[in-house]
Amino acid sequence: MFSILIPLFNKKQFVCRALDAVFGQHFKDFEVIVVDDGSTDGGGNLVEGQYGKMVKLIRQENKGVSQARNKGIQEARYPYIAFLDADDYWHPNYLSFLSRVIEENPEVGIIGCHYDPIQLENEPKLSYFRLENYFKDAVYNTRFFTSATCIKKEFFEIQPGFDPDLRLGEDIDVWLRASLYFGDGIYIQNTLVYYSQEDSSGATGKSYSLDQTLIPKLLGQKYFSDSIGASTCTMETFIKFQSKWVYLNLFPHFVRNHIIIKEVLSRIPRKYFFIHTFYALPSSWMKVFFSKKKLSSLFRNYIKFCFRYIYTS
Structure with missing residues (x-):
């Protein structure tokens, strides 16, 4: 059901935590794709040695996170792409809650989930809502965050993927275009995604042209x-x-x-x-x-x- 896509660049100290959380999911119908984007810290070798054939490891020269994600999407076999950054991780119920949302709303094309940099819920009970009139509220909060977003692969077969020319906002670009293409998405209110602020080399906070x-x-x-499709x-x-x-x-x-x-x-x-x-x-x-x-x-x-x-x- 899900192709889980993890771009990896010099996050050796975190990537096993992310992968262990993936393999600890209660829902098991998925594949894992790790795209090693030219890491120099041995992260790709660690993934290969510790997880072997459990992970589809793709190696490439450093081309940036957008091209790493696009490469993973090209290799994906399942109809839904679940994104996860190598320094973040999921609650064990994350994929099962996604699958329930999709089962109850088969037309939905983009799903977001609440995330937190401190702690996840202990015993969550699924709670979600539709992002009605998304572009009226997105001025202040675009809602979606990479490690807490799932998109139908169909979008990437029809529309361009992550823009490699963007260094900041390449993810928001996809969320906006996917919302125009599919229409209003769904947002899971449970805190099921840990957003790491441990890696100081991330793009957030940097200055770009x-x-x-x-x-x-x-x-x-x-x-x-x-971009416009089913959106009203x-x-x-x-x-x-x-x-x-x-x-x-x-x-x-x-x-x-x-x-x-x-x-x-x-x-x-x-x-x-x-x-x-x-x-x-x-x-x-x-x-x-x-x-x-x-x-x-x-x-x-x-x-x-x-x-x-x-x-x-």
């Missing part, structure tokens, strides 16, 4: 039309989502990318005056402003206030 992030791609004129999301609703999401996520890139920020602002399809005007202040001022963590946090709260109480439609 703006063109390596999802923002310019999301503003592409054909993003909606190339309208173009107008998606334009609002595009605009609000970019406003909320643009400012952390200002210090490094202030020169091209203006061009990005000009491409936002729906302008919100009280936010756009602030962004349009002289770049020299804004660069200093956004270099201060407290001021950046204050600005983010200001944007949220505007969207919740001024621009509510």
Whole structure:
């Protein structure tokens, strides 16, 4: 039923924990694919030596996590892809809860699950809900997280996979496009996925050039039309989502990318005056402003206030 896909790059100290959690699942209809993306710490050899034929191990030169995931998807034999990063792990009920959700909702194409960096539930009883009007709520919370997301393989047979040109937001790109393609997904409320914050080399918190992030791609004129399938999301609703999401996520890139920020602002399809005007202040001022963590946090709260109480439609 599930092809479990684990990209591996220099996470030797964590990968056995992830794999042991997979093989400790109560639900057993799955295959495990580990894509060793050019690890230099011997992680691939550890997987091969400890798990042997229990794991389909694919080795490649270092090409990045997106191409590692895409390679694993190409090799997958089952109709559902369950993603797991090598430093995260699952509750023993994770796959069984996914299978129950699919059995009760066979049309669903994307399923998310609650995750936590501290602890998982002890004796969970399945609880889930449909993500109705997803693109209205996704402005603040896209819900999906790689190790807590399952997608029908069909999506990757019709649509592009993870974008190797993106260094930040390549996962969110897939979740958004899959939600447009399949329609509203389902979210499991039980805390069944451990989100590790132990590996300081992860992408979160790093600074990237703006063109390596999802923002310019999301503003592409054909993003909606190339992805829309069963979703009831309208173009107008998606334009609002595009605009609000970019406003909320643009400012952390200002210090490094202030020169091209203006061009990005000009491409936002729906302008919100009280936010756009602030962004349009002289770049020299804004660069200093956004270099201060407290001021950046204050600005983010200001944007949220505007969207919740001024621009509510």
